[in-house]
Each structure stands twice: as structure tokens, then as C-alpha cells.
Amino acid sequence: MKKLLYIPVNTKPEEMSTSKFVGRQFIKSFIKKYPEYEVEELDICNEYIPELNHRYFKGRGDIVSGSDYEALSEEDKKAVDRINELCNQFISADVYVIAAPMWSSLFPPRLKMYIDCVIQNNKAIKVTPEEVRGLLDDKERKMLYIQSSGGTYPRIFSWKIDHGANYLHDIFKFVGIDKFEKLLVEGVDMPSVGKHEALEKAFKEIDNLVDKMAIRELVKR
Numbered sequence: 756m757k758k759l760l761y762i763p764v765n766t767k768p769e770e771m772s773t774s775k776f777v778g779r780q781f782i783k784s785f786i787k788k789y790p791e792y793e794v795e796e797l798d799i800c801n802e803y804i805p806e807l808n809h810r811y812f813k814g815r816g817d818i819v820s821g822s823d824y825e826a827l828s829e830e831d832k833k834a835v836d837r838i839n840e841l842c843n844q845f846i847s848a849d850v851y852v853i854a855a856p857m858w859s860s861l862f863p864p865r866l867k868m869y870i871d872c873v874i875q876n877n878k879a880i881k882v883t884p885e886e887v888r889g890l891l892d893d894k895e896r897k898m899l900y901i902q903s904s905g906g907t908y909p910r911i912f913s914w915k916i917d918h919g920a921n922y923l924h925d926i927f928k929f930v931g932i933d934k935f936e937k938l939l940v941e942g943v944d945m946p947s948v949g950k951h952e953a954l955e956k957a958f959k960e961i962d963n964l965v966d967k968m969a970i971r972e973l974v975k976r
Contacts, residue, residue, distance in 0.1 A: 778854030
């Protein structure tokens with residue numbers, strides 16, 4: 756069974772968050788069409804996401820184990836265990852859906868904390884004196900980034916504004932996830948667009964994105 760990992764990123768409840776509301780609609784549409792997928796949900800604003808500390812690592816970024824782990828305090832062991840858990844969960848997935856608002860041309864800081872946890876040496880990447888390379892090209896993986904924003908940004912210069920989508924595309928392509936799609940829910944706070952129209956436009960795109968995100972080898976029709 757293939758796995759979809761859904762990662763909403765907002766402290767607001769779903770009915771108040773545009774990104775989470777659209778994310779939920781995508782998940783419902785995806786599972787309706789591809790019920791053979793297992794869905795895991797990680798609401799990182801309401802889950803324990805450790806902030807990385809040098810005590811958790813040895814050498815060039817290897818997370819501690821063995822006697823180094825046993826020497827940690829109970830609080831630090833809890834953090835290390837959680838980092839390993841988050842990393843293993845991420846690696847085990849096939850399809851990823853991240854739903855977040857644009858904050859200061861980026862995304863909420865909890866998402867960066869989560870990314871730092873899952874991109875670990877000898878798991879998601881390999882760090883050697885000669886090179887740093889991604890390890891998640893071992894199978895087909897796909898990622899969808901759903902982002903809501905109050906304004907609209909013309910494509911001709913959106914790359915100067917939308918650093919969140921660009922960063923996620925680049926970092927996850929580096930670790931081995933080549934297929935990256937984005938669903939931008941723009942103009943939510945603009946009188947010329949508004950939340951209702953932005954949502955309607957996003958919902959029209961969902962059906963096409965559902966098929967793009969499905970890993971074809973799984974589906975037998």
C-alpha cells in the first residue's frame with residue numbers, strides 16, 4: 756500500500772484556515788479517487804517538533820546513538836527519539852501534501868523546524884567529504900504544496916516574492932523528490948478577488964492535481 760503524508764501548517768482551526776481548508780478538500784478528492792492509499796496526517800503546529808540542538812548530533816550531523824544517546828538527559832532523548840520518528844515517517848511516504856499560508860514571503864517557522872528534523876544524514880541525505888547528495892530517489896515520490904496568500908503575485912516576478920514555494924521545490928528536489936506541484940490560493944484578502952473566488956479557483960484545479968499526484972504503478976483499472 757502506498758502512503759500519502761498530509762502536513763497542514765497553521766495554528767488556526769481548519770474552518771478558519773484557507774490553506775488547511777483547501778488541503779482537506781484535496782485529501783478528500785484524492786482518497787475518493789484512489790482509496791488504495793493510506794493517509795497519515797501530521798499537524799505540525801499541534802505536534803511536538805523538536806528544535807535542533809548540537810547535543811543531538813555527532814560528527815558532521817549524524818544523530819546520536821548508542822553510548823552517546825544513553826549519555827543524554829531524558830528530555831534530550833525524547834527530542835532525539837522524536838526526530839528519528841519524524842524522519843522515518845517522512846521517508847516511508849510516497850506522496851506528500853503540505854498546506855501552509857504565506858508568511859513574510861515564506862511559510863510559518865514550524866515548517867522549517869520540521870524540515871530540519873526530517874533531512875537527516877544517512878537517511879534523507881548522505882554527507883561525505885567528497886559530496887552531499889539526496890537519498891530519496893530510491894522510488895517515485897511526489898509532493899504538492901498548497902499555499903494561501905492575501906495578495907496576488909504575477910508570474911513574471913513571483914519568484915522574487917514567493918520564497919516559500921521556491922525553497923520547498925529546491926530542497927526537496929535536492930533530497931530526491933523530483934515531482935513537485937503547487938496550488939496557490941491567492942488574493943484571499945483582496946477586494947478584487949476575495950476568499951470565495953480564490954477558493955472556487957483552487958477547487959477547479961484540484962481534480963487535475965489529484966491525477967498528477969497519483970503514482971500510476973499503484974492504480975490498476
